[in-house]
Amino acid sequence: MKNIIFDFGNVLVKWQPEKVYSEHFGDEAKAWWFMRHVCDLDWRQRIDAGERYDACIAEKSAQHPEYKEALEMYHSHWQEMLTGEMEGMREVLAELKQEPDVRIYGLTNWSMETFPAARERFGILQMIDNYVVSGAEGLVKPDARLFCVLLERYGLKAEECIFIDDNEANVRAAEALGITGIVFRGANDLRERLGMFRPVDAREVAQLERQGNWADDWSQVRICPDTNLGRIWRNHFGRGVELGRVASVTNSHIEDCRLGDNTTVEDVRLLSGYAIGRDCHLFNIGEMRYCTSKPVMAEVMNENGGRSIRLVPGMTVGDAYLWARYRDRNPLMQRFEEWSAKAAGRGTVGDGVEVRNCVTILDGIIGDGCRLEHGVIAERFLLGENVRLEYGLRLNDTVVGDNSTLARGEVGNSLIFPAHEQHHNSSFLIAALVQGQSNVASGATLGSNHNGRTPDGELSAGRGYWPGLCVSVKHSSRFASYTLMAKGDYPSELNITLPFSLINNNVTKNRLEVMPAFWWMYNMYALDRNRTKFAKRDRRTRKCQHIEFSPFAPDTAEEMLVARELLYMWTTKAYQDGGGTEVVAYGMEKSHRKTVILKPGEAYRAYEEMLVYYAMGCLHGKRMQHEGDRERRWVNVGGQLVAGKDMNLMLNDIERGTIGSWADLHKRMDDLWAAYAEQKAVHAYGVLCQLAQKKQLDESDWQQYEARYAALQQLVRDRIVESRQKDAANEFRQATFWNMEEMRNVLGE
Numbered sequence: 001m002k003n004i005i006f007d008f009g010n011v012l013v014k015w016q017p018e019k020v021y022s023e024h025f026g027d028e029a030k031a032w033w034f035m036r037h038v039c040d041l042d043w044r045q046r047i048d049a050g051e052r053y054d055a056c057i058a059e060k061s062a063q064h065p066e067y068k069e070a071l072e073m074y075h076s077h078w079q080e081m082l083t084g085e086m087e088g089m090r091e092v093l094a095e096l097k098q099e100p101d102v103r104i105y106g107l108t109n110w111s112m113e114t115f116p117a118a119r120e121r122f123g124i125l126q127m128i129d130n131y132v133v134s135g136a137e138g139l140v141k142p143d144a145r146l147f148c149v150l151l152e153r154y155g156l157k158a159e160e161c162i163f164i165d166d167n168e169a170n171v172r173a174a175e176a177l178g179i180t181g182i183v184f185r186g187a188n189d190l191r192e193r194l195g196m197f198r199p200v201d202a203r204e205v206a207q208l209e210r211q212g213n214w215a216d217d218w219s220q221v222r223i224c225p226d227t228n229l230g231r232i233w234r235n236h237f238g239r240g241v242e243l244g245r246v247a248s249v250t251n252s253h254i255e256d257c258r259l260g261d262n263t264t265v266e267d268v269r270l271l272s273g274y275a276i277g278r279d280c281h282l283f284n285i286g287e288m289r290y291c292t293s294k295p296v297m298a299e300v301m302n303e304n305g306g307r308s309i310r311l312v313p314g315m316t317v318g319d320a321y322l323w324a325r326y327r328d329r330n331p332l333m334q335r336f337e338e339w340s341a342k343a344a345g346r347g348t349v350g351d352g353v354e355v356r357n358c359v360t361i362l363d364g365i366i367g368d369g370c371r372l373e374h375g376v377i378a379e380r381f382l383l384g385e386n387v388r389l390e391y392g393l394r395l396n397d398t399v400v401g402d403n404s405t406l407a408r409g410e411v412g413n414s415l416i417f418p419a420h421e422q423h424h425n426s427s428f429l430i431a432a433l434v435q436g437q438s439n440v441a442s443g444a445t446l447g448s449n450h451n452g453r454t455p456d457g458e459l460s461a462g463r464g465y466w467p468g469l470c471v472s473v474k475h476s477s478r479f480a481s482y483t484l485m486a487k488g489d490y491p492s493e494l495n496i497t498l499p500f501s502l503i504n505n506n507v508t509k510n511r512l513e514v515m516p517a518f519w520w521m522y523n524m525y526a527l528d529r530n531r532t533k534f535a536k537r538d539r540r541t542r543k544c545q546h547i548e549f550s551p552f553a554p555d556t557a558e559e560m561l562v563a564r565e566l567l568y569m570w571t572t573k574a575y576q577d578g579g580g581t582e583v584v585a586y587g588m589e590k591s592h593r594k595t596v597i598l599k600p601g602e603a604y605r606a607y608e609e610m611l612v613y614y615a616m617g618c619l620h621g622k623r624m625q626h627e628g629d630r631e632r633r634w635v636n637v638g639g640q641l642v643a644g645k646d647m648n649l650m651l652n653d654i655e656r657g658t659i660g661s662w663a664d665l666h667k668r669m670d671d672l673w674a675a676y677a678e679q680k681a682v683h684a685y686g687v688l689c690q691l692a693q694k695k696q697l698d699e700s701d702w703q704q705y706e707a708r709y710a711a712l713q714q715l716v717r718d719r720i721v722e723s724r725q726k727d728a729a730n731e732f733r734q735a736t737f738w739n740m741e742e743m744r745n746v747l748g749e
Contacts, residue, residue, distance in 0.1 A: 002101055003156050004194070005174075007141075007165035008108035011184045012089050012124050017074070017081040024070060029548075029677045036674030038067050039074055045140045048109040078114050085124045087278055087351075088187025088261050091245070093127045095196060095225045106131030107150050107163070109140045130154055141165070142173030151177075164190065168663050183663065185314075186351075188244055188260045188277065197222035197242045197258075204229055213237065238272070256292060256346070275313075277351040277368070288361040290347030295340075296363040298380045299397045300324050300415045302458055303431050309399075310340040311365050311382050313348040314662060316545045317401040317417055318638025318669065320382065321433075322651075324415055331655040339662050350385070351541075367402070368541055384418065385540040391423075401436055401639060402545050403538055409440075417463075418547050418639045419534045431475060432459040435636050437534055437549070443470035447477075462499070462559070463636065464530065464551060480563075481556045482519055482527075493590040497566060498603075499559040500527075500551075500610070512589045515598040516563060517606035519551075524719035527551060544666065546673040547639035552614035554683045555634040555641055560607045561690065567604045570597060609712055611687055616709035618684035623702050627695075630686025631679070642672055643679055 009015040017039075021031035038060070047056050053075040061068040096102050106128040110118070112135035119125040132150045139146040151158060158178035165171050171181035182193050191197060200208065205218045212234035215221050220239040223229075231248045238255025245261040252268040260278040265271060268282055273290035282288065290296070300320060301307045307324040323336045350368035355361060358372055362379040369386040372378065378395040384402035389395060391407040398411055401418035409427035417436030422429065424442035431447050440446065444467045447459040457476030464482035467473065472489040480499040488505035490512075496503060502518035519527045534549040548555075566585070574583045583597040597603070633644030642650070650668055653659045659668055685697075692701055737743040 002099075003103045003105060003154075003161045004096060005105045005107050005150065005161055005163045005179075006093075006128065007163075007167070007170065007184070008106060008110065008125060010166040011086060011164060012093075013085055013118070013122050014083045015081060016083050019083065020073065020077050020080050021070065024073065027677070029546075029673065032546075032670070032674045033677035034067065034070060036671060037678065038064050039071065044074075045109065047111050048134045049140045050112065050135045050138045053111065053113055075113075079117075079121075082118060082121070085122060086187070090124045090127070091226060091261070092187050092190060092196070093124065096194075097127065098225065104128055104130070105150060105154060105156075107141070107146065108132075109134045111135040141167070141170045144173055144177055147174055147177055147179065162194070168661075168667075186277070188258060188275070191224060191244070192242065192258060192275075197224055208232060215241075258346070260351070273346055274349055275346045276349045277353065279351055280349060280353045281356065282354075283356045284358075285355055285361065286359045288355065288358075290363055292346055296347070296380060298382070298399065299413050300399055301413065301431065301433050303413045310337070311347075311363070311380065312340045312662075313345070313365055315365065315382060316638055316666070317382075317384055317399050317415070318545055318640060319662060319665065320399040320415060321417075321638050322665075325433075326651065329651065329655070332651055335654050335657075342661075369539065384545055385542060386538075402540055402547070403534070404436075417636065418545060419537070419549070430459075431457070432461065434459075434461045434465055435463045435481075436547075436639055437463045437530060437551075438465040440467055441469045441471065444468075445470075445472045447473060447475050463555070480559050482551060484518060484523075491591070495588055497559075497588065498563045499556055510593050512591075512593065512595040513598055514585060514588065514595060516567065516600070516603035517610065520606045520610050521599075521602060523723070524716060525723035528716065528720050545638050545640070546669065546676075548636075548641045548676075552610065552617060553634075553641060554631070554643075554680055555636060557611055557614050557683070557687055558632055558634060560611055561687070564604055564607050567597065567600050567607075571600050571604075608691060609715070611691060612705065612708050613712045613716070615684035615687045616705055616712075618680050621706075622681070623697075624681065624685050625696060626682050626685050630683050630690070637669070640669060640673055641676065642669075646672055646675075 006012060018031045018035060021034055022028045025031050025034065043056060043060055047053060057071050057075060061071050093104065096104055108131065110133050112133060115133050115135060132146065132153065134140045134146060137146060137149055139149065162180045162182060163171065163174035164182045164184050166184040168183050171183050175181040182190065184190065199219050200221050200223055207229050211232060213232060215237040217239060220241060221237045222242045224244055226245045227243050228245065231246060233250045235249055235251065236253040240256040241254055242258040243249070244259055246259050247262045248264045248266065249259065250266050252265050252271060254265065254271045256273050257271055258275045259265060260276050260280065262278055263276055263280040265282045268285045268288060270287045270289060271282065273292045274288065296311045297308045298311055299305045299308045301324050307327060309320055309323045326332055347363065347365050349366045350370065352369045353366055354371045354373065356373040358376045360377045360379065361372065364378055365382045367383050367385040367387065370383050372389045374390050375392040376389045378389060380397045381395055382399045384400065386403050387400050388405040393406050393408065394410040395406065397413045398416065400406065400416050401420060403418050404416060404420040405423045407423035408425045409422060411422065411429045414429055414432040414434065416434045419437045420434060421438065422440040426443050427440045428445045429440060429447065438461065446467060459473065459475060459477050461479040461483065462481035465479055467485040469487045471485045471487060474490070474493055477494040479496045480501065482500045483496050484502045486502065486504040490505050496514065498514060498516040500517050500519040502515040504513040506513050531550055570585050571583050583600045585595040585597050588595045631643045631645065635642045635644065635647045650659065654665065659665050688697060688705060689695060694701065734743060737746065
């Protein structure tokens, strides 16, 4: 007899309070912070253990009166936090209930004030008759006593039970009692873990063969009870094939694969070594294969293999960054090797993926919602969520962050953070770390060659890197955040330390020109659009990788503070040397020619405006006091900004074993994301103190900053309108239209 015990929340039904609070606050990061620091786990578990909502909310509201409304929503909007049944789990339960040697049970952390209504609303919860609810027992998972209540009430033996929960801590608590534990990763993964696929029988083999299918060994072809064999035609099956409730499988050669529910596979000449998710469409592919016999290694950031990482399912771009970047910490590397060895197996293709009309897809891990189409060739790669590869792209040894689009070019040996755009013709990117929110123009050649006789180096670009048309950049080069490069062939290695700058290779005057704070002074519309468009284009469902989308954040603020010091130093030296108004920078280009700073005075003032705008925007009108130095070092971990002190602690915890798996690391990153909004506010206060040259701000300081912020908000609005009006008033822009009405109808107001 097999007893299978299900958790309810995020195993059978979706519980997503962050969605409700994201809408309430208008800020996803604020919602995460609220759920970790105000509506925190300990407080929620008190309600799950049977304490009344109203009493707990009243107590917490007294501690946080500014969040009284949001706290009340935890009860008044609880129905909205349950957003539906988990995909495929109703069918899994139905199949298990048909097995004569299986019994189904439930064990959930849930308040009895809301559980009866939830069970009435969701039919999937009604499919489990025997269950224990924490709110009725005064205990919550992972307390071992709650597991014992279930075992004793229904006369179960721990060694005959399997417990399924999305929370790894709860699973470990069950395993400590001798219960077999499974961390929930989706319906199809659960089917495989529970051994729910069965071999086809003789009758089913006969039907499949009548439909033009053949197999090397039919005993190696397994199906689930509801697989519709009438949708499977003219295929060759090798060993280790598992078919879920597929939509259609035709004209394909498949081996060592699991196909998820409602997935279509058509005209694939070889599909091997993959676990395919739900609602996928694979069509007209030459070869799509993942090597399961040895580790799949990707040489990211460098062509020499010195930063190679092992690609494993579930890895985020942040994980890849930590592994590739911190090569000076051998114990850390050893931990990552150990974790990844445990995660070996098939490659994964997430839910809702489309791969169509592609030549070769080898050794790739593909996240939810990705699209690969129109002649893509890719090998040894990892894609985050909602990534598009299109139109003949060549990709190798690269990790691509969420919400990115790559097409028509060649990308190799790179680590790319979320929201990267590189879809214009004939672009080339090699051996690079690009920290996202970036855009590579047509004809750009980034990192193609070098000026030394040593092997190729690396290119490192901060957030918002925008190389223009036909830009050529050599290894090794580094760029501050939001560097915009004018068209040109840059002959030497670069180290651009001034953020939001425009870089120009002035061939006529034989000098490199840098205009700091260019975006703020002359490109406000684009800066504001970047602030909003990346968030609006975020169509991810899981959002495993957290992302700071705003260009005004602690990392760019620290760069601006350093930039002001550099501008002051270089300007002072120019006047001391009698150079007049020409300000020369040092250390930005490996050459004997000059690097000239354009409009240094305006840029110095612009950086101050940007810092005030950032800081006051983070504080949201709240006057705060904080003692101690601000955090000056912020690390971009795949799109999520982590304070330097937290980064050091996390890396030490990994080396010590306190963080013992990729799942543990993701939990730590979740916790840091929850704390980020508050940390950013503290940092913003420190920036204001730095600008005021004070340790604490007084009433007069706050009044001045508030007035300044109001003026800057108006300045931003005016410059956005001004930059758009320039386009509207451009007579050449109007030249292709017969009249203004036609122009408005085509381009909009």
